[in-house]
Amino acid sequence: MAKLFVLFVMSMWCALSWAGPCAPASGSPYIYHYDYGTKTITNPDENKAGTFYPDAYTWNLGGDYPVTCSCSASYTSTYFTTTTTLPMGHYGNGLQFFKVNDYLEVATEVYIAGTLHIYKPTPLTAFSNQQNWSPACNTPINYSTGSSGKLSLYLTKSFIGSTSFSATVFSIYGTTTPNDPIGPVALSVVSISGNVVVPQNCVINAGQTVVVDFGTLLSADFKTAGQKPNGFTDKSFNVPIKCTNIGASVNLKLTIQATPTPQYTQAIASDNPDVGIEVTNSQGTVLTPNDINSIIPFITDSSGNAEVTLKAYPISTTGKAPAEGVFTALATLRIDFA
Known part of the structure; x- marks a missing residue:
């Protein structure tokens, strides 16, 4: 009996897409430092717990940095997340405050470009800049997130003379989709320093x-x-x-x-x-x-x-x-x- 063996070969393919975190092309975060100088409080009645100075200062430091985002072809929006090591303070006026010393809490808003062009209160979690163009993946693109922002001050208790601080207020990370984990290296780091002087001395x-x-x-x-x-x-x-x-x-x-x-x-x-x-x-x-x-x-x-x-x-x-x-x-x- 003759037998015929027929070999059927099936070829299958699938298109794979992948996305990952964005990272500074240099391998290190871009450092922004803003020193607002001295805020002088002239009214003694303001030297008390609960005094709030909204948008006390706006920084615009300039400077951008190349970023490479890991993905398969191209991406549209960048999703920004911020982290901080500062102890959490109170929440009020739509802002999350963080403790910088025994007397002061600070809240920050970072400028987001893309198509938004807004100041967004930190912390951020996968917040999209709603970019309307598609840069190539794995290719350095210049970013400036962190270079501009706003600072609000809040007194937690009365003090005498002056009080100062210098602290890293947040680090910024980026991804190409909202569900990707952030990478090990921040895109930029923002630190702020300054002094507050009161009339009582x-x-x-x-x-x-x-x-x-x-x-x-x-x-x-x-x-x-x-x-x-x-x-x-x-x-x-x-x-x-x-x-x-x-x-x-x-x-x-x-x-x-x-x-x-x-x-x-x-x-x-x-x-x-x-x-x-x-x-x-x-x-x-x-x-x-x-x-x-x-x-x-x-x-x-x-x-x-x-x-x-x-x-x-x-x-x-x-x-x-x-x-x-x-x-x-x-x-x-x-x-x-x-």
């Missing part, structure tokens, strides 16, 4: 450094970690404070800012690794550096002035005899409304 020690001299100490007297040298008497000193636009009988507080020792967070680090400095109130309660709850409350007199008494003493941080020679430590005294 206090000057400590007439603006001069408060110097506390411990005199000559014996290295051998530093015997026990966390303790003063044997026989040491605390050094007491007064800190005069002169305030303007504050008024009489105003409740204020003093805190201390400094680098603490690794071993004892309540002690200020010195340039001798075996020695730290502790600062206390007049009753001997330690002021812990950088702790907003470790305070000395005080009240201004009829002229808006006050005087605070502090004590200081060195401690051993290691229990080892420190190397001989002069040691120094530096701290900042800070005054706030109580």
